[in-house]
Amino acid sequence: xxxxxQSPGTLSLSPGERATLSCRASQxxxxxxxxxxxxxxxxAPRLLIYGASTRATGIPDRFSGGGSGTDFTLTISxxxxxxxxxxxxxxxxxxxGTFGQGTKxxxx
Amino acid sequence: EVxxxxxxxxLAQPGGSLRLSCAASGFPFSTYGMNWVRQxxxxxxxxxxxxxxxxxxxxxxxxxxxxxxxxxxxxxxxLFMQMNSLRAEDAAVYYCAKGKYTxxxxxxDYWGQGTLVTVSS
Numbered sequence: 001x002x003x004x005x006q007s008p009g010t011l012s013l014s015p016g017e018r019a020t021l022s023c024r025a026s027q028x029x030x031x032x033x034x035x036x037x038x039x040x041x042x043x044a045p046r047l048l049i050y051g052a053s054t055r056a057t058g059i060p061d062r063f064s065g066g067g068s069g070t071d072f073t074l075t076i077s078x079x080x081x082x083x084x085x086x087x088x089x090x091x092x093x094x095x096x097g098t099f100g101q102g103t104k105x106x107x108x
Numbered sequence: 109e110v111x112x113x114x115x116x117x118x119l120a121q122p123g124g125s126l127r128l129s130c131a132a133s134g135f136p137f138s139t140y141g142m143n144w145v146r147q148x149x150x151x152x153x154x155x156x157x158x159x160x161x162x163x164x165x166x167x168x169x170x171x172x173x174x175x176x177x178x179x180x181x182x183x184x185x186x187l188f189m190q191m192n193s194l195r196a197e198d199a200a201v202y203y204c205a206k207g208k209y210t211x212x213x214x215x216x217d218y219w220g221q222g223t224l225v226t227v228s229s
Contacts, residue, residue: 035215044203044219056217088153096169097213099153
């Protein structure tokens with residue numbers, strides 16, 4: 001199974017700041033089959049990014065994804081109050097699809 | 109509008125069974141693979157099982173293989189998960205998730221609100 005390691009575990013930032021989240025895979029994720037999800041307390045995850053860099057429907061352009069191979073990033077250019085949440089990366093290039101352990105973005 | 113509504117969660121004893129359902133609407137159900145993803149309390153996400161649009165192919169995480177069975181009824185736009193031989197470590201919120209593509213390993217573009225499974229004596 002491909003293991004995804006997210007860093008940092010927690011990111012403490014203020015609204016308006018830039019957030020950079022990392023996701024590292026234990027082996028290459030083919031064809032950039034990497035997605036990012038946002039989850040708020042008590043809610044289901046929401047798809048943000050797929051194919052490493054393609055925003056899902058309705059996702060604001062302050063969210064961007066990048067990377068390839070084993071190293072991927074999610075960047076939130078300017079944090080809005082509603083962006084404070086937990087973010088998960090997921091590889092879907094091979095079975096079983098696996099998730100990272102999550103990065104919590106909290107208000108500083 | 110895509111909607112996924114899970115039901116069937118609840119309390120089961122270790123070794124017991126539960127059957128989860130997910131009623132889907134707002135998209136051509138039989139075209140897309142469907143999945144179950146779970147989240148233990150305070151923990152991360154774990155893919156559990158997936159099924160192709162036709163229902164002809166099924167996939168399982170090693171942690172549930174031989175105990176859980178995924179199925180679907182395309183005439184009723186409903187996804188199921190039969191959970192047998194439940195263990196304490198199966199306790200989680202179970203989400204129904206729609207695959208964006210039709211591949212065995214997929215990205216999940218829509219999720220239900222989840223149903224809570226508790227396993228305790």
